[in-house]
Amino acid sequence: MTLPMTVPAPGLPARVRIHEVGARDGLQNEKASVPTRVKAEFVRRLAGAGLTTIEATSFVHPEWVPQLADAEELFPLVAGLSGVDLPVLVPNDRGLDRALALGARRVAVFASATESFAKANLNRTLDESLAVFEPVVARARDAGAHVRGYVSMCFGDPWEGAVPVHQVVRVCRALRDMGCDELSLGDTIGVATPGQVRALLTALDGAGVPTPVLGVHFHDTYGQALANTYAALQHGVSTVDASAGGLGGCPYARSATGNLATEDLVWMLRGLGIDTGVDLDRLVATSVWMAEHLGRPSPSRTVRALSHKEQ
Amino acid sequence: MTLPMTVPAPGLPARVRIHEVGARDGLQNEKASVPTRVKAEFVRRLAGAGLTTIEATSFVHPEWVPQLADAEELFPLVAGLSGVDLPVLVPNDRGLDRALALGARRVAVFASATESFAKANLNRTLDESLAVFEPVVARARDAGAHVRGYVSMCFGDPWEGAVPVHQVVRVCRALRDMGCDELSLGDTIGVATPGQVRALLTALDGAGVPTPVLGVHFHDTYGQALANTYAALQHGVSTVDASAGGLGGCPYARSATGNLATEDLVWMLRGLGIDTGVDLDRLVATSVWMAEHLGRPSPSRTVRALSHKEQ
Numbered sequence: 165m166t167l168p169m170t171v172p173a174p175g176l177p178a179r180v181r182i183h184e185v186g187a188r189d190g191l192q193n194e195k196a197s198v199p200t201r202v203k204a205e206f207v208r209r210l211a212g213a214g215l216t217t218i219e220a221t222s223f224v225h226p227e228w229v230p231q232l233a234d235a236e237e238l239f240p241l242v243a244g245l246s247g248v249d250l251p252v253l254v255p256n257d258r259g260l261d262r263a264l265a266l267g268a269r270r271v272a273v274f275a276s277a278t279e280s281f282a283k284a285n286l287n288r289t290l291d292e293s294l295a296v297f298e299p300v301v302a303r304a305r306d307a308g309a310h311v312r313g314y315v316s317m318c319f320g321d322p323w324e325g326a327v328p329v330h331q332v333v334r335v336c337r338a339l340r341d342m343g344c345d346e347l348s349l350g351d352t353i354g355v356a357t358p359g360q361v362r363a364l365l366t367a368l369d370g371a372g373v374p375t376p377v378l379g380v381h382f383h384d385t386y387g388q389a390l391a392n393t394y395a396a397l398q399h400g401v402s403t404v405d406a407s408a409g410g411l412g413g414c415p416y417a418r419s420a421t422g423n424l425a426t427e428d429l430v431w432m433l434r435g436l437g438i439d440t441g442v443d444l445d446r447l448v449a450t451s452v453w454m455a456e457h458l459g460r461p462s463p464s465r466t467v468r469a470l471s472h473k474e475q
Numbered sequence: 476m477t478l479p480m481t482v483p484a485p486g487l488p489a490r491v492r493i494h495e496v497g498a499r500d501g502l503q504n505e506k507a508s509v510p511t512r513v514k515a516e517f518v519r520r521l522a523g524a525g526l527t528t529i530e531a532t533s534f535v536h537p538e539w540v541p542q543l544a545d546a547e548e549l550f551p552l553v554a555g556l557s558g559v560d561l562p563v564l565v566p567n568d569r570g571l572d573r574a575l576a577l578g579a580r581r582v583a584v585f586a587s588a589t590e591s592f593a594k595a596n597l598n599r600t601l602d603e604s605l606a607v608f609e610p611v612v613a614r615a616r617d618a619g620a621h622v623r624g625y626v627s628m629c630f631g632d633p634w635e636g637a638v639p640v641h642q643v644v645r646v647c648r649a650l651r652d653m654g655c656d657e658l659s660l661g662d663t664i665g666v667a668t669p670g671q672v673r674a675l676l677t678a679l680d681g682a683g684v685p686t687p688v689l690g691v692h693f694h695d696t697y698g699q700a701l702a703n704t705y706a707a708l709q710h711g712v713s714t715v716d717a718s719a720g721g722l723g724g725c726p727y728a729r730s731a732t733g734n735l736a737t738e739d740l741v742w743m744l745r746g747l748g749i750d751t752g753v754d755l756d757r758l759v760a761t762s763v764w765m766a767e768h769l770g771r772p773s774p775s776r777t778v779r780a781l782s783h784k785e786q
Contacts, residue, residue, distance in 0.1 A: 166636040168697075171670035173706070325477040354780070357746025358705055359482035384698075386479075387739035387776035388746075391701040394669055395484070428698035435668025435699075465698035469665070 168435035177402035179439040181217060182426060183348070183379055184210055186454075188219040188253060189423060190411025192231050196458045200234045204241035206454055210408060211248045213446035215426075219272070222253035223262045239266045251312060255286075260300050264307050271304050272312035272348075273297045275339060277332045280323035281316055281352070294338050301342045313344035314381070318364060319356035329364055333371045346377050348405055351392065354385025358395035365399040379403035382424045384410065384463075389424035390432055397438075404429060409451030409462035425464030427451065445470070479746035488713035490750045492528060493737060494659070494690055495521055497765075499530040499564060500734060501722025503542050507769045511545045515552035517765055521719060522559045524757035526737075529553075530583070533564035534573045550577045562623060566597075571611050575618050582615050583623040583659075584608045586650060588643045591634035592627055592663070605649050612653045624655035625692070629675060630667035640675055644682045657688050659716055662703065665696025669706035676710040690714035693735045695721065695774075700735035701743055708749075715740060720762030720773035736775030738762065756781070 187207050191198055198206075203221075210218050220242055226233035235252070242250060243266070251270035254260040263271055275293060276282040282290045297313075304311050318332045336347055349364065365375060380396045380403070382389035393404055410425030430442050448470045455462045462468065498518050502509055509517075514532075521529050531553055537544035546563070553561060554577070562581035565571040574582055586604060587593040593601045608624075615622050629643045647658055660675065676686060691707045691714070693700035704715055718734030741753050759781045766773045773779065 167631045167666045168668050169631060169637045169666075169671055171668070171674045173670035173673050320478045320480060326480045355478045355480075355746075357479050357482070357743050359484035359747045360480055362484050363482045384776060385780050386742045387695075387701055387736065388743055390698055391705045391743060394702045394705060425698065431697045432668050432699055432702060435666075436670045465695060469696050 168431060170435060170437045172437040176397045176436060176438060177400065179402065180397070180433055181403045182215060182429065182440055182442065183251075183403055183405045184215045184218045184408060184426060185381075185405050185423060186210065186408035186411045186426070188222055188232065190407040190409075192222065192229055193412040193422060194231065194458055197231070198457060200237045200241070202457055203234070203238050206450070207242045207250075208245065209450040209453065210447075211245050213450055214440070214442040215447075216247060216441060217249045217251065220250045220252055222255070223259035224253065224255045225258075228255075236262065236266065239263075239268065243267055251310075254300060254304070256296055257300055257303070260304055264304075264309070268309065270310045270312070272314055273300055273339075273344070274314045274316065275335055276316050277327055277335050278317045278321040278324050280321055284323070285316070290335070294335070294342075297339070298342045301339075301344060305343050310346075311344050312379075313339035313347045314350055315339065315347055316350040316352040318349045319351040319360050320353055322353055329367045332364060333367050333373070336368055336373045337371055340373055340377070346379060346403065347373070348379040348381045348403075350381040351383055351389075354383035354388065356382065356392050357388055358391055361392045361395040362399060365396065365401065375400045376402070379405055381405035383422060384424055385422075390428055393424065393429065394432070397436075408447060409454060409467050410464040411454070422463070425462070425466065427464045427466035427470070431466045479742060481746060481748045483748040487708045487747060487749060488711065490713065491708070491744055492714045493526060493740065493751055493753065494562075494714055494716045495526045495529045495719060495737060496692075496716050496734060497521065497719035497722045497737065499532055499543065501718040501720075503533065503540055504723040504733060505542065505769055508542070509768060511548045511552070513768055514545070514549050517761070518553040518561075519556065520761040520764065521758075522556050524761055525751070525753040526758075527558060527752060528560045528562065531561045531563055533566070534570035535564065535566045539566075547573065547577065550574075550579065554578060562621075565611060565615070567607055568611055568614070571615055575615075575620070579620065581621045581623070583625055584611055584650075584655070585625045585627065586646055587627050588638055588646050589628045589632040589635050591632055595634070596627070601646070605646070605653075608650070609653045612650075612655055616654050621657075622655050623690075624650035624658045625661055626650065626658055627661040627663040629660045630662045630671050631664055633664055640678045643675060644678050644684070647679055647684045648682055651684055651688070657690060657714065658684070659690040659692045659714075661692040662694055662700075665694035665699065667693065667703050668699055669702055672703045672706040673710060676707065676712065686711045687713070690716055692716035694733060695735055696733075701739055704735065704740060705743070708747075719758060720765060720778050721775040722765070733774070736773070736777065738775045738777035738781070742777045
């Protein structure tokens with residue numbers, strides 16, 4: 165493969181860390197039931213394609229997310245992968261206990277920027293949900309774990325519509341103050357546009373939440389994910405969440421399109437001369453393999469283009 | 476619809492003219508045969524949605540592009556639309572004669588930035604093809620018509636791979652020197668990334684082809700079209716080609732994904748506070764209506780999201 169041509173643009177990071185969420189955020193939102201051994205093989209293949217941060221699963225109550233009810237079985241199958249960080253989602257104290265008991269070294273909590281989503285997703289007020297996370301984050305850090313804080317609905321909310329920047333900043337500050345090492349700014353319903361991305365990052369800078377601790381997590385519901393990513397890179401963001409093959413989606417969004425596809429991201433970064441360590445051909449092969457298990461084609465345009473047979 | 480939130484970004488144009496190519500570039504590359512009266516209704520609905528530049532058809536030899544063999548019947552059906560420019564493609568002198576005889580006031584020629592595509596598409600060398608266009612452009616201007624010059628394969632070529640910037644600049648200069656009023660820089664196979672866009676626009680500036688005469692024409696084959704558009708806007712480009720519903724595609728590309736969808740573009744521009752005059756709901760309704768005629772869903776993510784029934 166000789167394309168894309170590599171032509172850097174000024175002011176972008178030299179290297180981007182891709183936080184691969186396909187095995188957790190992706191499979192969590194897929195209808196098909198995937199056997200544990202296939203999930204483990206998926207994580208192994210993602211690592212084989214050069215991804216070094218692979219969110220593996222969620223230690224949420226099995227009734228809430230049946231797709232990830234096998235976290236206890238899955239994690240030990242992949243924990244030995246060398247050179248790969250395997251963060252896991254922990255919703256509360258009980259989830260943290262389960263994760264730490266299995267030796268997890270990176271955990272993530274999942275907060276909301278809006279009252280409505282806190283209510284819908286966690287059945288708590290926003291402040292109640294933050295109060296639940298505080299001891300979880302403290303105990304995780306005491307145990308030596310790295311903690312990521314997800315902030316969902318940062319750019320729009322299906323119930324509230326527009327989300328004020330100051331509200332997102334408040335939640336980000338609270339998560340940082342309780343000890344989160346990094347934050348992931350989620351456009352959970354995919355409505356953001358580049359000016360919004362820029363404005364939020366600028367506001368966070370001004371509020372003492374510096375860009376190096378931030379990742380961005382865009383959904384492609386309206387086709388905006390990569391343009392927003394480019395805007396974030398221009399602001400200095402160097403951690404980008406993406407899902408191999410574009411797996412998954414948000415059950416609250418108005419269509420089935422989901423996460424930014426890792427392959428579409430890698431194509432852009434490769435063109436920009438930004439190092440990711442990812443072997444695009446192996447990653448595409450992995451997504452094609454997983455699509456066969458799920459019984460539907462990948463929504464990633466790059467996967468489709470590169471896996472299309474030459475005429 | 477209250478989303479996206481409108482948050483401008485600095486340095487972007489206040490207004491973007493969308494050059495709608497769905498009826499020509501889109502339908503030209505669709506397999507389904509669309510009746511002339513449906514095409515005319517499509518153009519009328521696009522105008523009703525607020526689009527003011529709608530490329531209507533191509534006066535190419537009917538054997539080359541059978542999908543557009545009804546140009547003579549179609550053009551008079553839409554020519555009376557007020558406040559709408561209706562450019563048409565003319566491949567040569569004969570095509571220009573046919574277009575002018577029907578009262579066309581805007582025409583476009585279709586050049587290539589590479590030898591391989593000139594050969595494949597026009598069966599001529601690059602310089603031979605430019606020599607064919609020279610009298611066409613001159614006669615069109617003598618007749619008072621506005622002339623657009625398409626430059627295809629500006630960012631990569633399926634046979635040659637990388638395309639040197641100086642080669643694109645040479646073709647753009649030649650088209651300007653022969654009198655083209657505007658140029659459209661085509662990423663015909665969808666491989667471009669934002670650094671390339673920036674580099675080409677900068678080189679053209681330096682070679683006396685100023686940004687105000689330029690439009691950009693991106694394909695979404697690898698999901699890059701909107702990120703590239705954002706990079707072009709940042710350089711001051713204010714004419715963007717797009718295809719309603721993402722209709723069409725390039726027969727030489729490695730997958731069926733085609734033009735940047737007008738709806739995905741309008742979503743971003745609306746979020747950025749950039750005026751387009753387009754009513755997004757009416758445009759989505761038009762694309763859904765056309766998708767029914769074509770017998771397949773629109774590939775536009777915004778069309779899918781906004782036409783999805785609420786659960």
